[in-house]
Amino acid sequence: MKIDMKKFAAWFDERLALTPIFKYMTKKEVPQHGHSIWYYTGSSILLFLVIQIVTGIMLAFYYQPTLDGANASIARIMTELPLGWLIRSIHSWSATFMIAIVMIHMVASMLTKSYRKPREATWMTGMMLIVVSMVFGFTGYLLPWDDLSLSATKVGTNIPAAIPVVGKWVTQFLRGGDDVTGDTLTRFFIFHVCILPLVIFAILILHILLVQKEGMSVPLKDEVAKRRVPVLPFWPNFVLREVIIWLVLLGTVLTVSLVFAPSLGLSADLMAPAPEGVKPEWYFLFLFQTLKIFPANMGPVTGEFVAVVIILIGIMAVFFLPFIDNKPETKKGRVITYLSILGVIYAIVFSIWSLL
Amino acid sequence: MKLKNAYFTRRKFLNSILGGWLGVVVVSFISPIVKFVWPPYKEPDEVQLALTDYSSMQPGDVKNFAWGNKPGLLKRVADGSFIAWVGVCSHLDCNVTWLPEKKQFYCACHVGWYDENGTNISGPPPKPLRRLEVAVEGEDLFVRKPGAGAKA
Numbered sequence: 039m040k041i042d043m044k045k046f047a048a049w050f051d052e053r054l055a056l057t058p059i060f061k062y063m064t065k066k067e068v069p070q071h072g073h074s075i076w077y078y079t080g081s082s083i084l085l086f087l088v089i090q091i092v093t094g095i096m097l098a099f100y101y102q103p104t105l106d107g108a109n110a111s112i113a114r115i116m117t118e119l120p121l122g123w124l125i126r127s128i129h130s131w132s133a134t135f136m137i138a139i140v141m142i143h144m145v146a147s148m149l150t151k152s153y154r155k156p157r158e159a160t161w162m163t164g165m166m167l168i169v170v171s172m173v174f175g176f177t178g179y180l181l182p183w184d185d186l187s188l189s190a191t192k193v194g195t196n197i198p199a200a201i202p203v204v205g206k207w208v209t210q211f212l213r214g215g216d217d218v219t220g221d222t223l224t225r226f227f228i229f230h231v232c233i234l235p236l237v238i239f240a241i242l243i244l245h246i247l248l249v250q251k252e253g254m255s256v257p258l259k260d261e262v263a264k265r266r267v268p269v270l271p272f273w274p275n276f277v278l279r280e281v282i283i284w285l286v287l288l289g290t291v292l293t294v295s296l297v298f299a300p301s302l303g304l305s306a307d308l309m310a311p312a313p314e315g316v317k318p319e320w321y322f323l324f325l326f327q328t329l330k331i332f333p334a335n336m337g338p339v340t341g342e343f344v345a346v347v348i349i350l351i352g353i354m355a356v357f358f359l360p361f362i363d364n365k366p367e368t369k370k371g372r373v374i375t376y377l378s379i380l381g382v383i384y385a386i387v388f389s390i391w392s393l394l
Numbered sequence: 395m396k397l398k399n400a401y402f403t404r405r406k407f408l409n410s411i412l413g414g415w416l417g418v419v420v421v422s423f424i425s426p427i428v429k430f431v432w433p434p435y436k437e438p439d440e441v442q443l444a445l446t447d448y449s450s451m452q453p454g455d456v457k458n459f460a461w462g463n464k465p466g467l468l469k470r471v472a473d474g475s476f477i478a479w480v481g482v483c484s485h486l487d488c489n490v491t492w493l494p495e496k497k498q499f500y501c502a503c504h505v506g507w508y509d510e511n512g513t514n515i516s517g518p519p520p521k522p523l524r525r526l527e528v529a530v531e532g533e534d535l536f537v538r539k540p541g542a543g544a545k546a
Contacts, residue, residue: 217437312488330504341518342520
């Protein structure tokens with residue numbers, strides 16, 4: 039029997055009405071200018087997200103989120119299961135690549151000011167996605183359940199407690215009690231594999247729809263001059279370039295994962311003293327260093343409280359940046375650009391400082 | 395339909411009744427969910443230790459014990475009695491360790507130091523280590539939260 043593909047497609051289209059989406063994709067155009075390269079960061083993030091989902095599901099088939107099972111099950115994944123060490127290594131490295139490109143994506147949007155009207159909501163959903171990605175990293179860091187990850191989690195979950203009234207509740211919610219225990223581990227696993235994926239998908243869909251709705255942002259000077267920039271068809275020209283970048287990134291993450299596979303420390307002991315060199319993942323280092331430079335007490339409050347408040351104000355300022363920078367083409371806009379660059383320099387310098 | 399002299403239409407009234415009822419149903423589920431998610435596990439009011447495990451300690455020695463899910467530190471002082479602390483740093487909750495050669499408590503997370511009396515002397519810790527009360531009763535050693543009192 040010969041299947042008539044045209045009829046088959048028509049049958050589906052009659053029911054799902056997907057033609058407008060395909061039509062949109064073939065008609066979509068991507069502006070070409072000096073900053074076009076940053077357009078590719080979005081799809082690169084999606085590549086790593088897909089890698090995270092696939093390798094994450096594979097790991098979850100064998101991982102056991104319990105006090106006795108966690109460290110041992112990862113040891114089993116790494117030593118007994120075919121290529122298990124590589125799957126774990128890819129999951130760990132791909133997380134790092136994803137966060138790195140998320141940061142580049144954000145800094146590029148910040149410096150090209152593509153958050154300006156009418157893309158404020160796109161920027162804010164993007165900020166939410168960064169926070170969710172970092173919480174993904176934070177919860178994933180505990181799961182191997184070794185000395186370093188236990189101490190890092192104790193520190194990380196204790197930080198909200200510096201905020202009066204609600205802080206203690208947040209800490210108890212994260213830990214499942216007053217202390218970091220086996221319940222914390224199970225809880226973090228459920229955050230990592232159930233709650234956060236639901237949240238990231240909801241926000242991501244909104245983010246991508248907003249990008250489609252408003253189209254790609256063009257550089258500010260072209261917009262002000264009402265200049266028409268040359269365009270590249272999304273399909274197939276832009277997608278071809280994206281695929282090339284995907285393959286390069288895929289090769290890079292595979293190579294790095296093969297050569298620098300993460301190790302696994304001994305199973306954490308709740309009673310053991312904190313080990314030397316407790317450090318969070320690299321993308322928390324600048325916050326870690328910020329906390330570190332504050333003195334123990336500052337007048338009536340702890341230095342930690344002051345640091346947490348300053349960090350929260352900073353995050354809020356970045357989140358509401360489109361509203362703070364509401365006249366990007368004026369002098370105020372230029373000042374904000376310099377402040378943004380200063381913020382990036384601060385994050386880089388503090389990260390490096392924390393490693394010294 | 396809006397009756398004469400009415401503040402709102404019949405549709406609006408019915409919408410509010412239905413919406414309000416749904417709201418109340420949802421809210422009534424919040425309390426049990428919150429209670430379940432925020433667990434009742436708190437740190438213990440007291441722990442009971444066997445005196446024989448600690449009677450060989452010399453004055454100045456420090457030994458660990460389990461204070462619920464975190465370490466406690468038990469120290470023997472010159473007159474032979476015991477004092478105890480919760481063994482977590484007052485800065486960010488890392489487990490501290492006793493360094494006998496320095497006679498100081500040390501937290502490796504952010505390099506915090508406490509002297510042999512548990513007083514914060516250097517680094518980020520804002521407060522001394524938390525003190526616990528110790529009582530020797532027969533063959534048992536009871537470590538209690540300050541003010542928890544003896545249980546009959």
